[in-house]
Amino acid sequence: MDFQARLAALTHELRPWAPLWSRSILQGWPESGAAYPGDWLAHARSLDEAGERRLDHGELVGAPPPSLSALMGTLQELTALPWHEGLHPLTVTETQGLSAKKAHELERVLALLAPRTGFIHQAVDIGGGMGHLARLCARTFGWTFHSIDRDAALQDKGQRWLAKTRPQGGDTLNFIQASVEDGLQPRIDPLFSGRDRASIGLHTCGPLALTQLRKSQGAGFVLNIGCCYDKLEAPRDFPVSRFGGAHPLPFTPHALALTTRGRHHKSEEEFARMKRVYAWRFAFDLLSRQRFPERGFVRAGDAPRTLYDGPFAGYARDRLERLGLDANMTDAELDAFEVSVRAETRDLLLCHLLRDRFARALEVVLLLDRALLLEELGFQVELLQLFDPRLSPRNLALIASRGA
Numbered sequence: 122m123d124f125q126a127r128l129a130a131l132t133h134e135l136r137p138w139a140p141l142w143s144r145s146i147l148q149g150w151p152e153s154g155a156a157y158p159g160d161w162l163a164h165a166r167s168l169d170e171a172g173e174r175r176l177d178h179g180e181l182v183g184a185p186p187p188s189l190s191a192l193m194g195t196l197q198e199l200t201a202l203p204w205h206e207g208l209h210p211l212t213v214t215e216t217q218g219l220s221a222k223k224a225h226e227l228e229r230v231l232a233l234l235a236p237r238t239g240f241i242h243q244a245v246d247i248g249g250g251m252g253h254l255a256r257l258c259a260r261t262f263g264w265t266f267h268s269i270d271r272d273a274a275l276q277d278k279g280q281r282w283l284a285k286t287r288p289q290g291g292d293t294l295n296f297i298q299a300s301v302e303d304g305l306q307p308r309i310d311p312l313f314s315g316r317d318r319a320s321i322g323l324h325t326c327g328p329l330a331l332t333q334l335r336k337s338q339g340a341g342f343v344l345n346i347g348c349c350y351d352k353l354e355a356p357r358d359f360p361v362s363r364f365g366g367a368h369p370l371p372f373t374p375h376a377l378a379l380t381t382r383g384r385h386h387k388s389e390e391e392f393a394r395m396k397r398v399y400a401w402r403f404a405f406d407l408l409s410r411q412r413f414p415e416r417g418f419v420r421a422g423d424a425p426r427t428l429y430d431g432p433f434a435g436y437a438r439d440r441l442e443r444l445g446l447d448a449n450m451t452d453a454e455l456d457a458f459e460v461s462v463r464a465e466t467r468d469l470l471l472c473h474l475l476r477d478r479f480a481r482a483l484e485v486v487l488l489l490d491r492a493l494l495l496e497e498l499g500f501q502v503e504l505l506q507l508f509d510p511r512l513s514p515r516n517l518a519l520i521a522s523r524g525a
């Protein structure tokens with residue numbers, strides 16, 4: 122894939138829309154809503170529940186404004202990435218105790234590694250947790266494997282697991298408890314260097330992915346799957362490539378948070394639930410602005426699930442109490458308030474549905490920049506979709522190789 126052309130085209134498309142994707146809708150309301158073109162909002166307002174749900178899936182229905190359909194079509198094209206096909210089936214014993222998500226991921230990672238790593242003899246897993254991947258790689262490929270994690274308790278659990286399932290002849294797996302940091306670390310740095318060494322990071326949170334890539338410049342093979350992009354800081358962590366530096370985007374903490382949204386297709390029930398959660402949150406925000414304007418934006422936080430099933434008053438009372446506020450309103454008045462702001466809370470929802478259209482494109486931009494960093498370091502690079510996003514939404518794998 123021509124990563125440069127893809128990044129240039131995506132950043133060119135996204136830049137003019139930065140006022141939409143870089144700001145929080147709720148915190149900047151109502152000014153934030155003014156960034157949404159009037160014909161987009163008018164179209165969104167015309168949708169029934171089924172149409173809203175299709176918009177949430179990235180589909181337009183009816184007669185959408187040409188600027189919206191053109192943008193969505195282009196973003197869909199520019200975020201399309203090849204899939205890695207195939208899996209390495211695990212035995213019942215191998216999957217014992219693993220979640221469906223973890224087993225799904227491991228079967229695909231092993232299948233991806235098998236044809237690409239014939240020249241590898243040693244590997245290191247950064248943020249390896251309990252060492253499931255390390256254990257399976259050591260047994261499948263016969264590699265000497267070092268699983269590094271800063272969490273000693275997780276590694277202890279992994280050691281016990283290993284002891285229970287140790288095959289005849291033993292394992293070639295070592296746990297190293299260490300925090301992997303940028304800068305020199307003489308104890309662990311040599312593990313990342315050598316043409317017969319693979320460096321692997323499966324769901325490396327935030328900037329840990331970048332630490333892995335930088336430490337692995339001398340490795341023969343690198344696999345990184347990132348997550349928690351909201352833990353990144355721009356400009357420290359984006360752009361990281363020279364080419365990305367020439368095609369910057371204003372990544373704010375709100376934009377980074379947008380890249381971490383789960384984007385699987387929601388069932389009717391899941392969509393209805395999301396709408397209810399948003400409706401209560403937005404109405405509470407409008408209530409607190411009206412009653413406590415001096416408090417500015419008030420973070421309502423996550424309420425117990427059951428509170429979204431009942432009337433607004435129950436939810437609002439719980440949140441007010443948690444925040445130490447007294448609105449001096451009866452339940453009937455709280456419920457009547459919610460009804461009175463429904464047109465506004467629906468607009469807030471529609472703006473969110475429209476803003477979510479940018480999420481995947483922003484995530485792909487972050488990964489294209491990382492792919493370009495690896496190319497600039499001399500690797501041959503692939504960027505593939507590896508996991509079913511319904512099970513594991515952070516499903517993009519960066520694969521870099523120097524060959525034999």
Ligand SMILES: C[S@@+](CC[C@H](N)C(=O)[O-])C[C@H]1O[C@@H](n2cnc3c(N)ncnc32)[C@H](O)[C@@H]1O
Nearest residue numbers: 248249250270271272299300301323324326329
């Ligand atoms: C999202 S979990 C992924 C665990 C495992 N790779 C998996 O896929 O199940 C991230 C892991 O990275 C570890 N971690 C985070 N930052 C780290 C650092 N700087 N050095 C070492 N480990 C780190 C955490 O303790 C955690 O186990």
